[in-house]
Amino acid sequence: MIAALRRVLLSCITLVMLTVFIFIATEIMPGDALDVSLSADEIAMIPPERLAKMKQDLGLDRPAPERLLSFLGGVLTLDFGKTLISKTPVTAIIGYPLRNSLILAGAVLLLAIPLALTIGIAAAVWQGRAIDNIASTGAIIGYSIPEFVIGTVLVMIFAVAWPVFPATITASTNDAALTLLAASPLAVVTVLIGSIAYLARLLRTGMVDALAKDFVERLRLTGIPEWRIVFLHALPAAIVPSLTAMALYAAALVSGIVVVELVFAYPGLGQELVRGVTRREVHVVQAIALCSAALVVALNFLADMAILALDPRTRRA
Known part of the structure; x- marks a missing residue:
């Protein structure tokens, strides 16, 4: 019984560590969904303040620790959020x-x-x-x-x-x-x-x-x-x-x-x-x-x- 509980605890700790690692690995990906959805010409034509507002609306300007906590909370409730552009679950x-x-x-x-x-x-x-x-x-x-x-x-x-x-x-x-x-x-x-x-x-x-x-x-x-x-x-x-x-x-x-x-x-x-x-x-x-x-x-x-x-x-x- 103790061995089984020890393995349950170890599996939970491993899963938490993997969740944090997955978040970090995806955060360092170059670019974001807004960069891909817009062409280089479109990005060049958009004023910086307008581009910053678009990133804010998509939540791309949030600090990494805040996004990590949000991601961990969503994992606990099996809610992985919505896509950034189409807003599909x-x-x-x-x-x-x-x-x-x-x-x-x-x-x-x-x-x-x-x-x-x-x-x-x-x-x-x-x-x-x-x-x-x-x-x-x-x-x-x-x-x-x-x-x-x-x-x-x-x-x-x-x-x-x-x-x-x-x-x-x-x-x-x-x-x-x-x-x-x-x-x-x-x-x-x-x-x-x-x-x-x-x-x-x-x-x-x-x-x-x-x-x-x-x-x-x-x-x-x-x-x-x-x-x-x-x-x-x-x-x-x-x-x-x-x-x-x-x-x-x-x-x-x-x-x-x-x-x-x-x-x-x-x-x-x-x-x-x-x-x-x-x-x-x-x-x-x-x-x-x-x-x-x-x-x-x-x-x-x-x-x-x-x-x-x-x-x-x-x-x-």
Whole structure:
């Protein structure tokens, strides 16, 4: 119980520190929304006092500490403010894109985890044999190739040379989840290849270490079937050390598939982030960055709780 409360407190402190860091990082961005919305000629024609009044109306002249306190207060109430120019609530802008990115990441994980488990276990059980060599080589290749290259190759094959799937996603931002997934098979496969490669290598390493432990050898000497040793004893021992890395990778999928979303015009957070940076909409960039950071902290916390539940040594420590 004390360990769980300690991790809750540590997660809250981490999130507060990340919030302050995100605010500082976005504040040092060059220019602002007014500079982007007006051309250089228009800014040159506007009198300085009029330009100062426009910045005041948009709140761009407020001191940084005051804006930081306002930002922290908005985060506590899940109110990220409004865009500077159009006055649209930020939550309305990032709501559906956040859902869409979570849908894409969730679909990839639902497919990647069982496939990676199968490949990692098979490669570890038959270590040094043909299946291990094939799996290890394929994992290295799949993880080394950038996702935009994989996406481009898939588009050239399955959308140009053999037009089976559309090159870009035609679904709308607010379409249902199944409609969105049905329109984005190439995007799912692009992220899936790298995910399977990473998770399979991670699980293979853990399984190889677990199968080399003394307790596994003792279990074999007692006559327990090999499949029971692999799935009931070695697999849990291999997964526990990898939970944190797997949780961080799952969180990184949401914030790290920007390139894939741009390649396939997927209506997720990636496009909104690029659009927000281009327009210097600080509130949008801050909200997206904070959502990504909160997801990383939350999944890392869940991984810590799972380790506490599965590993008695951690609880005693």
